[in-house]
Amino acid sequence: xxxxxxxxxxxxxxxxxxxxxLLSELKLGVAAVNNAxxxxxxxxxxxxxxxxxLMGTSIGxxxxxxxxxxxxxxxxxxxLAMAREFGVSYVxxxxxxxxxxxxxxxxxxxxxxxxTQAMQLTPILCVGETLEQREKxxxxxxxTSQIQAVIDAAGGASFANAxxxxxxxxxxxxxxxxxxxxxxxxxxxxxxxxxSIAPEQARGLKILYGGSVxxxxxxxxxxxxxxxxxxxxxxSLQADSFLAIGQAAK
Ligand code: 13P
Numbered sequence: 558x559x560x561x562x563x564x565x566x567x568x569x570x571x572x573x574x575x576x577x578x579l580l581s582e583l584k585l586g587v588a589a590v591n592n593a594x595x596x597x598x599x600x601x602x603x604x605x606x607x608x609x610x611l612m613g614t615s616i617g618x619x620x621x622x623x624x625x626x627x628x629x630x631x632x633x634x635x636x637l638a639m640a641r642e643f644g645v646s647y648v649x650x651x652x653x654x655x656x657x658x659x660x661x662x663x664x665x666x667x668x669x670x671x672x673t674q675a676m677q678l679t680p681i682l683c684v685g686e687t688l689e690q691r692e693k694x695x696x697x698x699x700x701t702s703q704i705q706a707v708i709d710a711a712g713g714a715s716f717a718n719a720x721x722x723x724x725x726x727x728x729x730x731x732x733x734x735x736x737x738x739x740x741x742x743x744x745x746x747x748x749x750x751x752x753s754i755a756p757e758q759a760r761g762l763k764i765l766y767g768g769s770v771x772x773x774x775x776x777x778x779x780x781x782x783x784x785x786x787x788x789x790x791x792x793s794l795q796a797d798s799f800l801a802i803g804q805a806a807k
Contacts, residue, residue: 560592560593560594560806561592561593561594561779561785561786561787561806562593562594562596562720562763562765562785562786562787563590563593563594563595563596563786563787563789563799563802563803563806564596564597564598564619564647564681564722564765564786564787564788564789564793565595565596565597565598565789565793565794565799566598566621566649566652566767566788566789566790566793567597567598567599567600567621567793567794568600568621568654568790569600570600570794571599571600571602571603573603573606575794576599576603576606576607576610577606577610578796579794579795579796580597580606580607580610580611580616581610582796582797582800583595583597583616583796583799583800584610584611584614584616585796586796586797586800587614587615587616587800587803589800589804590800590803590804590806591804592806592807593786593803593804593806594615594617594786595615595616595617595799595800595803596616596617596618596619596646596647597611597616597617597618597619597793598618598619598620598621598647598649599618600621601620601635601640604618604620604640604643604644604645605643607643607644608643608644611644612644617646617647618643618644618645618646618647619645619646619647619648619649619681620635620640620645620647620648620649621649621652622635622648622649622650622652622655622669623635623636623637623640623648623650623669623672623673624636624637624669625665625668625669625671625672626672627672637672637673637675637676637678638676640678641676641678645678646678646679647678647679647680647681647720648669648673648678648679648680648681649680649681649683649722649788650666650669650670650673650680650681650682650683651663651666651669651670651682651683651684651703652683652724653683653685653724653726653729654729657726663702663703663706663707664706664710666682666703666706666707667706667707667709667710667711668710670682670707670710670711670715670719671710671711671715674711674715674718674719679718679719679720680719680720681719681720681721681722681765681788682703682704682707682719682720682721682722683721683722683724683767683788684699684700684703684704684721684722684723684724684747685699685700685703685723685724685725685726685729685767685768686699686700686725686726686727687726687727688726688727691725691727696725696743697743697746700723700743700746700747701746701747701750704721704747704750704751705750708751708754712755713751713754713755713758714755714758715758716751716755716758716759716762717755717757717758717761719762720762720763720764720765721747721751721762721763721764721765722764722765722766722767722788723740723743723744723747723764723765723766723767724766724767724768724788725739725740725743725768727768728767728768728769729767729768729769729790730769730790730791731768731769732769733768733769734768734769734770734771734774734778735766735768737777737778737780737781737784738781740766740778740781740784741781741782741783741784744764744766744781744783744784745782745783747764747783748762748764748783762785763785763786764783764784764785765784765785765786765787765788766778766784766786766787766788767787767788767789767790769790769791770787770788770789770792770802771792771798771802772792772798772801772802772805775787775801775802775805775806776805776807779805779806779807780807786806787802789802
């Protein structure tokens with residue numbers, strides 16, 4: 558794998574002052590992150606500020622959600638063309654909070670993935686099982702069916718320009734992290750599923766782990782064969798913990 562991606566999903570947390578503080582601290586610390594690409598995912602109102610503050614740095618910008626439609630009468634939505642004007646290169650699609658709280662289904666997620674690639678941006682496709690599904694032994698079937706919905710819509714070759722994030726719902730914001738072995742098992746199954754349709758793309762595919770990643774858990778997670786980085790929520794809101802996760806990439 559070329560490098561590790563450490564993505565910071567701020568969710569609905571920010572203020573102008575907090576963004577200035579966090580980004581200036583990240584800029585100071587990023588030189589010590591040698592083996593990871595750092596990407597921040599601010600809420601939409603802070604994209605212009607992030608673009609201005611991160612200009613000329615190696616820190617990338619992504620958005621947490623996007624509208625699959627190009628323009629027009631979609632009150633409250635933000636288009637890919639708009640995001641791209643602010644230096645965005647990654648788009649989260651299908652985050653479990655979007656699926657659970659905003660009723661996004663596999664078809665909508667696939668449409669967002671396709672639209673993102675059509676604008677030459679990189680989707681980060683989020684998949685993951687609930688606790689109930691895990692306890693019923695459905696983890697691998699749930700995750701592979703979420704991946705398959707995108708393969709059906711976009712084809713296996715599309716994974717050449719995509720990232721996958723495995724985020725077990727029960728590990729998000731709970732302090733419960735999947736063990737490195739639990740995560741590796743699912744990441745390996747995701748790569749194998751993509752490989753069954755698109756072997757070459759599967760080899761290069763980056764699969765991030767998300768769910769209560771901290772500086773303490775990151776190193777062992779990133780050492781797993783099929784874990785290529787992290788999608789970090791809470792620990793991405795403080796520069797010291799986010800940078801330490803970046804430094805955990807060896
Ligand atoms: P936490 O790191 O806060 O558990 O959030 C994970 C997540 O949902 C990132 O997208």
